[in-house]
Amino acid sequence: MKKLRVLLVDDEIMIREGFKRLFDWGAHDCEVVGEAADGMEALAKIDALAPDIAVMDINIPIMNGLKVIQLARIKHPDMAFVIVSGYDDFSYCREALRLKITDYILKPVDYEEFGTCIDNLKIALFRRQSTKEADEQEERPINRLTRYLQEHLAEEISLSVLADEFHLSAQYISQLFKSEIGVNFLAYLTNIRMEKAKQLLLSTSLSIGEVSEQSGYGDYRVFTKVFKKSEGITPSQYRRDFLEKEN
Structure with a gap:
């Protein structure tokens, strides 16, 4: 990259x-x-x-x-x-x-x-660029992989799941994310899940548990831990801060 x-x-x-x-x-x-x-x-x-x-x-x-x-x-x-x-x-x-x-x-x-x-x-810029390139050339493997992640975000996803779905080795997929996007697979997946969670927290009245599930986390406690590590505050506080500023 x-x-x-x-x-x-x-x-x-x-x-x-x-x-x-x-x-x-x-x-x-x-x-x-x-x-x-x-x-x-x-x-x-x-x-x-x-x-x-x-x-x-x-x-x-x-x-x-x-x-x-x-x-x-x-x-x-x-x-x-x-x-x-x-x-x-x-x-x-x-x-x-x-x-x-x-x-x-x-x-x-x-x-x-x-x-x-x-x-x-860096991830956001890559996603924007890959969307453009998909319209201009035959779709590359990394574009197919990232689109699949977006479309199946709420499901259980791992390198082995992607390997089975696309008939590629898990090692090759891991190398693709690092070389094409500049971050590892888990970092990319966590990023897009956090972006989805923030969107749901600010634009819907879904409970934290429902936001957790739709963002791909079956256990809301794990979701809360990952969210706090990413954003510095809990999902509830993130939503509360936004609503207070709006009012």
Whole structure:
């Protein structure tokens, strides 16, 4: 899998240097290709460098980060954005959601949390790209595998199940996920199950047990444990926080 190209946008040079020195981009299949200190420079660098991801603060000079994203989307609709900000303000979060920003992380940055964000983003970008490629060429094995996972998410799924279904070896399937997506099979499966769970928690009134089952976890206690490890809070708290912010 090719490395994802990253642009860092923050008016504080120490923040940008911190991201470069304290976060292991290579371990997450990424490389920093440029930096910008204000909104206008950010737009120029986006046009010149065509990064896959921009990691940016909201409060930057000349043009704020949200405006940069809004304008950049016109020419670069598939580009991903991660907001890293000192503002814990729901109005910003709501605007970020409207602009389909991948994640919103508060300063000071927890680099473990940031790493999880980047890995999830890598998966999302792969899924988007594979959907496009499926329309342009004969479907590759990895695309067939990931589509099967989406369609059978609530069922018991393992490498052996996929091996039987597609007449491939479990070892080959495992290698495909690592080489094509950049994460192992279990990490990918957990990610899409968590995304499904979050969608159900916010858009339905299903009980936690029902959300657990529809997300592929027969035991809601296991589901709660995995969800908390992924999101930092329990499913109930995730839903409660969203409802409180909405009201």
